[in-house]
Amino acid sequence: GQNIDQPTEMTATEGAIVQINCTYQTSGFNGLFWYQQHAGEAPTFLSYNVLDGLEEKGRFSSFLSRSKGYSYLLLKELQMKDSASYLCAHSGYSTLTFGKGTMLLVSP
Amino acid sequence: GAGVSQSPSNKVTEKGKDVELRCDPISGHTALYWYRQSLGQGLEFLIYFQGNSAPDKSGLPSDRFSAERTGGSVSTLTIQRTQQEDSAVYLCASSLEGQGLGNQPQHFGDGTRLSIL
Numbered sequence: 001g002q003n004i005d006q007p008t009e010m011t012a013t014e015g016a017i018v019q020i021n022c023t024y025q026t027s028g029f030n031g032l033f034w035y036q037q038h039a040g041e042a043p044t045f046l047s048y049n050v051l052d053g054l055e056e057k058g059r060f061s062s063f064l065s066r067s068k069g070y071s072y073l074l075l076k077e078l079q080m081k082d083s084a085s086y087l088c089a090h091s092g093y094s095t096l097t098f099g100k101g102t103m104l105l106v107s108p
Numbered sequence: 109g110a111g112v113s114q115s116p117s118n119k120v121t122e123k124g125k126d127v128e129l130r131c132d133p134i135s136g137h138t139a140l141y142w143y144r145q146s147l148g149q150g151l152e153f154l155i156y157f158q159g160n161s162a163p164d165k166s167g168l169p170s171d172r173f174s175a176e177r178t179g180g181s182v183s184t185l186t187i188q189r190t191q192q193e194d195s196a197v198y199l200c201a202s203s204l205e206g207q208g209l210g211n212q213p214q215h216f217g218d219g220t221r222l223s224i225l
Contacts, residue, residue, distance in 0.1 A: 043151070045213035089151075095141070097153065
C-alpha cells in the first residue's frame with residue numbers, strides 16, 4: 001500500500017525557521033514533491049527530490065532519504081505570506097499520492 | 109490561457125442530478141489528472157490521462173464517476189446521480205508528461221467547488 005504521514009498543524013514566528021517532516025511508504029517510488037496551497041487556492045509546486053540529499057531553492061529547501069522513506073521541507077526567514085498548507089506527495093510511475101497536508105500558521 | 113482553466117468555479121446542485129466539470133489544460137501538456145479534495149483532507153487521485161493511452165481510472169470512487177478527454181486536450185469529469193458525499197473541490201492538473209517519466213511538476217487549476225444539497 002501507499003501511506004504518507006505529515007503533521008496536521010504547525011505554528012512558527014515571522015523570521016524563524018520551520019521544518020515540516022513527511023514520512024512515506026510505497027511499493028514504487030519515483031520522486032518526492034512538495035506543494036504549497038493557500039486557502040481556497042490551487043496547490044503550487046515548490047520542490048522535487050528524486051535522489052537523496054538536500055535541494056535548496058531560495059528560502060525553501062527540501063531533503064530526501066529514500067532508505068528511510070523520509071523527507072522534510074525547510075522554510076527559512078518565515079514571512080506572513082508563508083501561512084498555508086504544505087502538501088507532501090510521492091510519485092509512482094504516473095501518478096502522485098498526496099499526504100493530507102500540514103497547515104502552517106506564521107504569527108508576527 | 110497560461111494556466112490550467114477549470115469551469116465552473118462553483119456548482120451547487122440537488123442530490124440525484126448529474127454534473128459535468130470541465131478542465132482545459134496548459135497547451136502542450138500531454139498528461140492530465142483529476143483529483144478531489146474534501147475539507148481537511150488531502151488530494152484524492154481520481155483519474156489520469158496520458159496522450160493516447162488508456163486512462164488510469166483506478167481512483168474513481170464509483171461507477172457514477174466518469175471522465176473523458178477529447179482530442180488530447182480538454183477533459184470533462186461527469187458525476188451521475190450526485191450524492192451529498194460528492195461535495196468537494198475537484199481539481200484538475202496537467203504536466204508535460206507522466207510523473208514517472210521525469211520530474212515534471214503538475215500544474216493545478218483553481219478547482220470547481222461542488223456542493224450537493
